[in-house]
Amino acid sequence: MMKVLVTGGAGYIGSHIVRALGEKGYEVVVYDNLSYGHQWAVLSGRLIEGDLADQELLQDVFRKERFDAVIHMSAFIVVDESIREPLKYYRNNFVNALNLFDTCLQYHVHTCIFSSTAAVYGIPDEVPVSEDAPLLPINPYGASKVMVEQALHDLSISSPLKYIALRYFNVAGADRLARIGQARKDATHLITVALRTALGRQECLNIFGTDYTTPDGTCIRDYIHVDDLADAHILALEYLRHGGGSGVYNCGYGSGYSVQEVVNRVKQVTGVDFPVRYVGRRPGDPPELVADATKIRKDLGWIPKYHELDYIITTAWAWEKKMLSTPQTHP
Numbered sequence: 001m002m003k004v005l006v007t008g009g010a011g012y013i014g015s016h017i018v019r020a021l022g023e024k025g026y027e028v029v030v031y032d033n034l035s036y037g038h039q040w041a042v043l044s045g046r047l048i049e050g051d052l053a054d055q056e057l058l059q060d061v062f063r064k065e066r067f068d069a070v071i072h073m074s075a076f077i078v079v080d081e082s083i084r085e086p087l088k089y090y091r092n093n094f095v096n097a098l099n100l101f102d103t104c105l106q107y108h109v110h111t112c113i114f115s116s117t118a119a120v121y122g123i124p125d126e127v128p129v130s131e132d133a134p135l136l137p138i139n140p141y142g143a144s145k146v147m148v149e150q151a152l153h154d155l156s157i158s159s160p161l162k163y164i165a166l167r168y169f170n171v172a173g174a175d176r177l178a179r180i181g182q183a184r185k186d187a188t189h190l191i192t193v194a195l196r197t198a199l200g201r202q203e204c205l206n207i208f209g210t211d212y213t214t215p216d217g218t219c220i221r222d223y224i225h226v227d228d229l230a231d232a233h234i235l236a237l238e239y240l241r242h243g244g245g246s247g248v249y250n251c252g253y254g255s256g257y258s259v260q261e262v263v264n265r266v267k268q269v270t271g272v273d274f275p276v277r278y279v280g281r282r283p284g285d286p287p288e289l290v291a292d293a294t295k296i297r298k299d300l301g302w303i304p305k306y307h308e309l310d311y312i313i314t315t316a317w318a319w320e321k322k323m324l325s326t327p328q329t330h331p
Helices: 012-023 056-063 079-084 088-105 140-158 192-199 226-242 261-268 294-300 311-323
Strands: 005-008 027-032 046-049 069-072 111-117 160-169 170-172 205-208 224-227 248-250 277-278
Touching: 005 012, 005 294, 012 027, 012 226, 027 056, 056 248, 069 226, 079 088, 079 140, 079 294, 088 248, 111 140, 111 226, 140 160, 160 226, 170 192, 170 226, 170 311, 192 205, 192 261, 192 311, 205 261, 224 226, 224 311, 226 248, 226 294, 248 294, 261 311
Parallel strands: 005 027, 005 069, 027 046, 069 111, 111 160, 160 248, 170 224, 205 277
Antiparallel strands: none
16 A cells, blocks of 8 residues: 655644545555644654754655655645735745655655645635636735645646645534544634634634625635545545546535524534624635535545535534543643
8 A cells, every 4th residue: 555645644634634544544654843733633654743844854754764645734824824924834835845845756756635725716706616717815825825736737747746736615524533623722714713612712703794795794615524625635646546647626515604604503503602793804705715626526536425514513513522621632
């Protein structure tokens, strides 16, 4: 079976991918600096603590391990922070990615799955948004991901490297057995914040904007369960392994829920009528962001298993309650 390096594999999404790879029989090595990841979240394979900026260590790891493929998850992801500290994002998300790709080519690792984002689209003119839509990011986070995608495209022309970039929409939920989940204290995703408000970990949930051109005035988003996303990575890996070509794919369900709908469902699932505060819009929030997922279903044969919103919320709720009862697992 293939030996796969997963950068950022101790983080929220990365740890679910690592677990899924292990369940499928892959040999897994995780490379993570643990700035946001956690050793306890690595349920399969081995963890090497290191930073992608450390080229000497990176070279040493590749020299010793002889990988067949790389899944590149390591990145900073907070949009507001990227606006305040753009160099931090370009240096980590782009320059460090170049370090990784350069090392891949030196050690003849020619299969790469890249963690991209729907933020590459900015505010799309058409919804659902397809992979052919213009890439017009509105913040350094999205721009850094576009730059990496472009680098991969160019490398796939000039070298033997083959890649798939998966553009994530709104990732949510947790492991079905509540072994791993979102563990960042500063998580900004709606479902996580709503659940933590239901648990009393924060005073109130803010809803940003109620005057959008949507049925209830709040933004609409496409929420994808983290386990379905993990499956997409394995399908992408197997697609390249069996001769598939490089490309980009949206990872979403093709249907969306408004912020208000999600909040209402969280209250129903948890049984907690937590306080909500309606505030002004955040700059750059598109009214609606929903994936056209036709291509990934057709090319990779991806069939989502966990698309019900209640299931997404229920798994995340089980995880949040576990964290509250076992705080030693929380950063």
